[in-house]
Amino acid sequence: MFPELNNLLNTTPDRAEQGKLTLLCDAKTDGSFLVHHFLSFYLKANCKVCFVALIQSFSHYNIVGQKLGVNLTMARERGQLVFLEGLKSAVDIFFQAQEKPHPLQFLREANAGNLKPLFEFVREALKPVDSGEAGWTYPVLLVDDLSVLLSLGLGAVAVLDFIHYCRATVCWELKGNVVVLVHDSGDVEDEENDILLNGLSHQSHLILRAEGLATGFCRDVHGQLRILWRRPSQSTSQRDQSLTYQYKIQDRSVSFFAKGMSPAVL
């Protein structure tokens, strides 16, 4: 996790809020550093994490996780991390006979299906076991990312329904958190992606949006992060807060600074 980002979000692994949906989106840049941040954040917070990783392999996340101070292999072995490696298991579905519905069963269906098998996988992974083992604090679902599900043939409403059920189970019933990444297509007219992004924005408590700079690529400033807090639970007199920072990604950390205050130009 990146300590500077924790400061901006005013949170630490010990006292993070529960029952929240966090939406990560990126436009014209790569927002996966936010996924790595939240993965290591929740593992350090001693949460039970279910990671639906559809984009990269396990070893990729493991290598980045080691730079951030978490060992995914050990976390998986001791049961803290349930990892669905989408790239590997998508191949299994075609070449191995399946007894029960596979989480990515929709790949076999001709018509646009639904994500009920994937939801049942998540629910099974995060349901509390009372076998007296090391008690994890609360469950967390992490999805990287949802836009690829649209590319695989699902409709935006099917993906929204999946997240709805995850919210109902993980956030409301189990008092855990859900973090999802969606790409913003930006100039390209992609109606389904826009419906997905806007629909999730309305349901989210926190939106982190990584954007490329409007003027193009820069060596010292990799992009700009917009943070929007929505639906404050305590009092409705406080309007939604929004902050913008610029960032630079380094080997083991990300540094954040106010707009125009990059150390390279000061």
Add this chain to the structure above:
Amino acid sequence: MLDSLLALGGLVLLRDSVEWEGRSLLKALVKKSALCGEQVHILGCEVSEEEFREGFDSDINNRLVYHDFFRDPLNWSKTGEALPGGPLGALRAMCNRTDLGPVTIALDSLSWLLLHLPCTTLCQTLHTVSHQDSCPPGDGSPVGKVHVLGLLHEELHGPGPMGALSSLAQTEVTLGGIMGQASARILCRRPRQRPTDQTQWFSILPDFSLDLQEGPSIESQPHSDPHIPPVDPTAHLTFNLHLSKKEREARDNLTLPFQFSSEKQEALLRPRPSQATSHIFYEPDAYDDLDQEDPDDDLDI
């Protein structure tokens, strides 16, 4: 205007966006209806019942009938706990209600229904529900007004469904705002009257009562900043742009060459023969060609 939204019956659309959310206004209107003694039904699809009821007093909560479609709207759990017929069934059941007092139906949210149901079915059901009071039952007893409040997220739908719902609605409230101050643009269509369009600034208090406001003050707008005094551009120059008093008087007394003053007029009207005409003194150069012929002679004018 915002607090008299519920005076008319029919469908009220609350159009919100990601920056300006509308659920708190919906809850404020629900609270108002409950305090007026109406029966309030809530079709909850987007948030949990606890979250919707949060912030209401117990006497208001007792008046709310919550139909929970948040936990299992599509019947995936198959435990039999889900209400039969789904949200559409519940909405249709409200068309055939037996008690005839005034009722408010809050749809949280209409966007969810529009994404999951065909637009035509939804519009037909909404029309039936919101026009119950115009078809009284056979025994002639009066039917109370029906208010349907629908929360609609603007960015999720195309112009077709939005236009269809707009035409069904008696009142449309579009949420927006400037610099942290929320506003509601209220478009109201009454039968046989001209539609009215008003903007009302408001805020919602923590107990979900409406606080109507005047609007953001002019001084707080970003483009005029009274704290910076206007800078005098002639202050620190290397040349002098100012005039002394004598210089200013001399300048004011000067007559301009093409100004037709009274002295000039008299001088022109009475030419004095003694006044010498002006002379031109010309010293020809070595290269000048003093040809007395008129160069324009060959022009046939």
